[in-house]
Each structure stands twice: as C-alpha cells, then as structure tokens.
Amino acid sequence: MADNLPGKVALITGASKGIGRATAIAFAKEGYSVVINFKSDLKSAQATLKECNRHSGRNMLVKADVSKEREVRAMLGRVKKQFRHLDILVNNAGIFDEHDGPTNTKAFENIYRNNFLSCVLVTKHALPLMRTGKIVNVSSVHARLGHGRPKAIAYAAFKAALESYTKNLAKALAPCILVNAVAPGRVATAMWGNPGATEQRKLGKDHLIKRMIQPEEIAEGIVFLVKNDAVCGEVLTIDGGMSLVTLG
Numbered sequence: 001m002a003d004n005l006p007g008k009v010a011l012i013t014g015a016s017k018g019i020g021r022a023t024a025i026a027f028a029k030e031g032y033s034v035v036i037n038f039k040s041d042l043k044s045a046q047a048t049l050k051e052c053n054r055h056s057g058r059n060m061l062v063k064a065d066v067s068k069e070r071e072v073r074a075m076l077g078r079v080k081k082q083f084r085h086l087d088i089l090v091n092n093a094g095i096f097d098e099h100d101g102p103t104n105t106k107a108f109e110n111i112y113r114n115n116f117l118s119c120v121l122v123t124k125h126a127l128p129l130m131r132t133g134k135i136v137n138v139s140s141v142h143a144r145l146g147h148g149r150p151k152a153i154a155y156a157a158f159k160a161a162l163e164s165y166t167k168n169l170a171k172a173l174a175p176c177i178l179v180n181a182v183a184p185g186r187v188a189t190a191m192w193g194n195p196g197a198t199e200q201r202k203l204g205k206d207h208l209i210k211r212m213i214q215p216e217e218i219a220e221g222i223v224f225l226v227k228n229d230a231v232c233g234e235v236l237t238i239d240g241g242m243s244l245v246t247l248g
C-alpha cells in the first residue's frame with residue numbers, strides 16, 4: 001500500500017466496471033481510500049473493492065443511482081460519516097442509450113439524467129465536503145467530433161454540455177478546487193459489450209493507433225489531472241488519434 005497520501009479520499013462514480021473500476025484501482029495504488037459507487041452490479045463492485053483493498057485501506061462500496069438526488073445525498077452522507085471530507089471526485093458513471101436518436105425525447109431525458117444531471121447532483125452534494133481538491137468529469141470525444149453520429153445525438157449533446165459545465169465550474173471553484181475532464185475515444189468496456197480481440201480490432205480501426213483504448217489508459221489520464229496543480233478547466237483527449245482521423 002502506497003502511503004504518500006495518508007487520509008486522502010477519492011469518490012469514483014460508476015466504479016463497478018470499465019473506466020470507473022480502472023480509475024478506482026489506480027487511486028488505490030496511489031494510496032487513496034476509494035469510495036466505489038455503483039448502481040446495480042454488486043458482484044462487479046465487490047470485485048473492484050477486493051482489488052482496491054490490495055493497495056489501500058478504508059475503501060468502501062456505495063450503491064446509489066446518481067441520477068436520483070435522494071440517493072446522491074445519502075451517498076455523500078455516508079462519505080461524510082466515514083471520512084468527514086473528500087479530496088477527489090471523479091464523475092464517471094454514464095450510460096449509452098440504444099434508442100438514442102434525433103427526435104427520441106425519452107432517450108434525451110434518460111441521457112440527460114444519467115450523463116449530465118448526475119454529475120451536477122454529485123458535485124452539488126460533494127462540494128460541502130471538499131475544502132480543496134480536484135474534480136474530473138468523464139466526457140467523450142463525441143462531445144466534439146465534427147463528423148457527428150446521429151445514433152448518439154443525445155449522448156454527444158450532453159457530453160458537450162458536460163464539457164461546458166467543466167469549464168464554468170473550473171472558473172467558479174479555482175483556486176481551491178481544480179476541475180478538468182477527460183474525453184476518451186473508444187474504450188474496451190461493457191459499454192461496447194466487452195469486446196473480444198477480433199471485435200476490438202474492428203472497433204479500433206477508427207483510431208490512428210489501430211486498436212481500442214484500455215480502461216487503464218483513461219485512468220492514467222485521470223490520475224495525471226489529479227496530480228497536476230496547473231491544469232485548470234481543461235479537457236484531456238485520450239482518443240488514440242480518432243479526432244484527427246475525422247479531419248480527413
């Protein structure tokens with residue numbers, strides 16, 4: 001267990017799997033006590049906790065649907081009771097809605113609640129516990145890709161909103177709390193159906209690096225943003241060169 005950061009606490013939303021799981025483990029390796037939030041997959045969340053416990057102490061699981069303010073308030077209540085404070089917030093939890101489309105207002109509402117309002121709610125209830133610290137929001141390269149994707153129109157719109165929120169929140173909270181975001185390309189997670197090697201090769205073709213990105217590579221970027229004290233209001237793109245490809 002690394003002991004360079006005694007008593008530091010990081011809350012990672014959506015940490016039962018994918019990018020959130022990799023990020024929780026990365027923070028445990030840095031010596032943080034990690035609050036592992038999840039919505040429904042207890043078994044996977046427990047596996048994340050077990051791995052975190054190999055590296056740091058006082059890690060905890062909190063089941064909460066971050067799109068619901070009552071559950072978010074209760075989650076931060078538990079964090080307060082256990083630690084009294086919070087150093088790091090990673091707003092990572094998010095969904096992809098198969099029914100996303102240009103006029104599907106139900107999908108817009110669903111994605112708004114799960115990918116955008118959720119971040120605002122968690123931030124609202126986390127801030128009273130954060131005198132200083134860092135917030136990292138997990139956006140997507142789709143917030144800015146010029147070629148668009150009609151089947152992810154709401155997803156792209158609310159990730160763009162999250163990047164705007166990130167920048168304005170950074171202005172509001174600096175210098176005590178620094179706020180940044182990461183914008184991943186295609187990451188091999190459950191969101192893509194946990195692709196095997198062949199599928200990953202296919203999906204990775206749109207990246208200049210010709211492979212999918214691994215969750216640990218996004219976690220590394222998040223840890224960098226937390227360690228660095230000069231980056232403020234920035235969006236770190238980790239997309240294997242995907243955005244360059246779309247420029248032709």
Ligand SMILES: NC(=O)c1ccc[n+]([C@@H]2O[C@H](COP(=O)([O-])OP(=O)(O)OC[C@H]3O[C@@H](n4cnc5c(N)ncnc54)[C@H](OP(=O)(O)O)[C@@H]3O)[C@@H](O)[C@H]2O)c1
Pocket residue numbers: 013014015016017018019020037038039040041042044064065066067092093094095114118138139140141183184185186187188189190191192
């Ligand atoms: N994968 C990609 O290619 C990619 C690219 C760009 C950006 N992203 C973004 O990265 C983030 C993580 O994606 P991922 O690929 O790691 O997804 P994932 O493997 O599908 O994992 C999603 C995580 O979010 C949790 N979650 C979903 N809705 C929640 C809610 N309302 N409350 C609490 N937890 C919730 C899930 O919990 P349960 O398992 O308990 O349900 C799970 O832990 C998302 O914001 C996504 O938009 C992903």
